[in-house]
Amino acid sequence: MTEKFIIGSEEWCSLPELGLPAVKIRVDSGAKTSALHAFNIHCYDEGGKAYAKFDVHPIQNNRKIIHRCIAPVVDRRVVRSSNGEVEKRVVVVTPIKLGDQVWDIEITLTNRDSMGYRMLLGREAMQNKVLVDPDAVFIVSDISGKEARNLYKLHVSKKASLNIVLLASDPDLYSNRRIMEAGELRGHNMKFINVRHCYMNISANEPTVCYRGGEILKSIDAVIPRLRPSTTFYGCAVTRQFQASGAFSLNEAVAITRSRDKLRSLQMLADKGINMPITGFANSPEDTKHLIKTVGGAPLIVKLLEGTQGVGVVLAETNKAAESVINAFKSLKVNILVQEYIKEAKGKDIRCFVIDGKVVGAMQRVAADDEFRANLHLGGVAAPVKLTPEEKKMAISAAKILGLKVAGVDIIRSDTGPKVLEVNSSPGLEGIESVSGEDIAGSMIESIERHVLGKE
Template sequence: MDNLKILGTEEWCRFEEMGIPAIKARVDSGAKTSSIQANKIKVFSKGLEQWVRFEVNPLQDNRSISILCQAKLVDTRNVKSSQGISEERPVVKTHVNIGGNIQEIELTLANRDTMEYRMLLGREAINERYLVDPSKSFCQGDISDEELEIKYKPYMPEKSGLTIGLLASNPNLYSNKRIVEAGEMRGHKVVFLNVEHAYMKLDASTPEIRYRGGNILDKFDAVIPRIKPAVTFYGCALLRQFDTLGVYCLNSSDSISKSRDKLFASQLFSKNDIHIPTTGFAKSPMDTKDLIRMVNGAPLIIKLLESTQGKGVVLAETNKAAESVINAFKSVQTNILVQEFIKEANGQDIRCFVVNGKVVASMQRQAQKGEFRANIHQGGAASKIKITPEERKLAIKAAKVFDLAVAGVDIIRSNKGPLLLEVNSSPGLEGIENTTGKDIANIMIETIERKLKYSL
């Protein structure tokens, strides 16, 4: 025991054979095998032997440094992750240097982009060599940020902008053109990607996204999703694939999916103590009368679950009219929500634009004469407004419920205080930029830069 060295819960490892000058590892005696972050894994033949080629991003939250490695493939093994998910991983052998002590260990190659550490040092690598003191870190020597920068200077690419994909459907929309313009103004390459022109290769070893014509989309640092409701399912599938490839998505597929499901969204709001107009949902026409009474009777709002930009939203001014409309929708198996009508709002609502947990702009929208709901897409008017602290808090909390980095949050003022109407995961920029004079597209690009630790 006396000759065993001490490890802390985290240590620096060096892999001279693979050309990795330093990588921070989480020491975990509860894990049997060691693993290292790897992507673009490709098995190939070298003489009569099988080898594996892969790329390692050794520094957390820094995809600009990528080291191409290769090693002899010794096994392919099913490994259970900390979430209990089994996956097949290539296994290689290589020498590791920990504080000047060199030994041969096995490493499984795994996608650790979502993990805090780029490497995990398991008990097979430390048995009979080390003791672990969980109260300490870097017992075998720490590396300062300055030293790390010197070690990785040869690997740092020449300063250039990010490559950002804009995943949408129409390149000519104001919002999409503004995002491209803002990105390019900050020195980045912004590529428009039509959702329906991209397709995926689902494979544990070499997952891919390809674009019409067969081009492989493997050079993107980030993706800005602006997915229209009609392609939500496919667009979110693409975002999951980009995430698998280690590409930062400004809004995640899970966030978008939740925000697009109006029933689920309403349930989440209730669960998180976010006040909304009283809302009802029922399946059977036998419950229609009580459903109407439950939301305080007519006038009331009837909306399709997949409605957007005011489409699929109906005002029923009497109980009889409401009953007829509700039962008509139900007769064709269409899911709807029935919602309390806030008369005192006088056709006004507030759109708050939330980016990275802050309200960066807000405007008041006024419905045109004869309409019950404000919608600038259908002729409504907009004006700049100063929101109250309570409204600001509500907007930020609503975006956070879905974990949306970018959100358009719609609020209505009522006698009961501010009420949340809905949260839009692909909010338009034209109305709010023109009304407030704020360069929101630029703020979105800056958010990506901060997330990827990119500086001009």
């Protein structure tokens, strides 16, 4: 037996065949399997052998360094993580180098963005090789974060740089930060613009958008509108002005307006034969009882026409409660929809992320114990989900009908098949990226490149 060598509870290692010269690892003898942070994982066969192609952010809290890896697949294994979640992972085999020692190990691929280390070294990889001193760190190799970053080459795209505006309200929002990072990673000039700080010069000769302080936003190649419901009207006006000046809009203003009007969007979907929960709409309180009867009676859902993130959605469990809620909303002179309650869904729905007519990610949202809505903003939990061909087709069709290049299509599974709940023109990225492991923000930038640069 080879003499064992001592390592600390934290070490720097390299994975030479994956092209990763420095990865900080957490040594955990309590974990059976080793794990590496990976996303955009795609498996394929070549020459009768299975391989996985995947991307890695090798340095913690640094998304600008990205490396594409390829490794042979040896298994697909169900793994229970430290927080109790069960996940089926791809297992690859590759050499690890710790100091002067090199040997092959099996590594499971998973998204470790929320973890403190990009890689975990489990006991299977350490058997007959190492002893762990839990009180020591970096016994084998001790380098600084700066030295580790210098070992990687930033692969900046050689294609033409684009001037891209992200039109939103909060630069610190996860989704907005990810889009900015993804664009910068691909060598584009990204600029965050607060939609409330814009003003416009509307003219036939030179339509322009100006920014607070007098800056003229010119030579803009593309705009990514991510508008809060409260800024829909003004935000769409600014988006149209960018379009009038010649900028490409990832979602056009007219499509955003359609999606924000739940009634209009459902009417458009129904007109094209998209299956959805039975929905009623009325203006007069005198029609309330007939409206309730139209959707099959209680329990039923009452929702604001322009609500978002689960706000303004009420479950009425009896006809009497439904009458009270509907009439209370009408007394406030707000528009509402009344919709059948899909009991068999048990508080679950599916968010499909569609970009350019393709589902690039999906997750199932499970409602919190005291909620009936599967919304992450209300304490819901996201989990991986496998879509049926019918669900994929439905999500793609719904986005296309509303004219959205980027859309979050919410689907609920019922005894009579999948049904579209609504279509979101500014879907969040945090849950979907974490669960699916896909680089959704990068896919959005790639969409702009395809449309503006004309690349397939």
